[in-house]
Amino acid sequence: MDFAQADAVNQAIRLLSLRHRARVATLLTPLGLHPGQEALLLELARTGPMIQAQLSGALGVEPPSVTLMTRKLEAQGHLRRTPAPNDRRATIVELTESGEKLAGQVKEVWCVLAEETVAGIADRAVAELPALLTTLARNVDAKQS
Incomplete structure (x- = not known):
C-alpha cells in the first residue's frame, strides 16, 4: 500500500472515530450520560449482573475506569454494587x-446513531x-500484543 492510500484509510478511520464519539456524547447528554457509560449499561443489560473485573474485560477498558463509571452510575441510582459472596x-x-x-433509552439512542451513521x-x-x-x-489488536 502506498502512502496516499494508507493516509486515506487512516484518516477516514480517525475521523469516523472522532465524529462518532462526539455524536455519541451529544445523544447521551439528555440522558445524563457520558461516552463509555452507555457501553457499560448495554453490557449489563445483555449479560445481567457481572463481577466488576469481568465487566472491565468485556468493555475492553481498565479497571479504574470501570470503577469510576460504576460509582457514578450507582450514585445516580442506575446500578447496584455488592460484594461477591465467594470473594469479598x-x-x-x-x-x-x-x-x-x-438501558432501554440507550438502546433507542444506539439505533438512531447507527441509522445516522450508515x-x-x-x-x-x-x-x-x-x-x-x-x-x-x-x-x-493482533499488533498490540
Whole structure:
C-alpha cells in the first residue's frame, strides 16, 4: 500500500472515530450520560449482573475506569454494587430498575446513531459492516500484543 492510500484509510478511520464519539456524547447528554457509560449499561443489560473485573474485560477498558463509571452510575441510582459472596475482594455490578429503564433509552439512542451513521449505504454493505469492522479491530489488536 502506498502512502496516499494508507493516509486515506487512516484518516477516514480517525475521523469516523472522532465524529462518532462526539455524536455519541451529544445523544447521551439528555440522558445524563457520558461516552463509555452507555457501553457499560448495554453490557449489563445483555449479560445481567457481572463481577466488576469481568465487566472491565468485556468493555475492553481498565479497571479504574470501570470503577469510576460504576460509582457514578450507582450514585445516580442506575446500578447496584455488592460484594461477591465467594470473594469479598470482588464486586458484583447489576442494573437497578432505573438502570434497566435507562438501558432501554440507550438502546433507542444506539439505533438512531447507527441509522445516522450508515445513511446512504446499501443494505448489503451495512449487513457486511460489523464483520468488516470487527476484522479491522482484530487486526489492530493482533499488533498490540
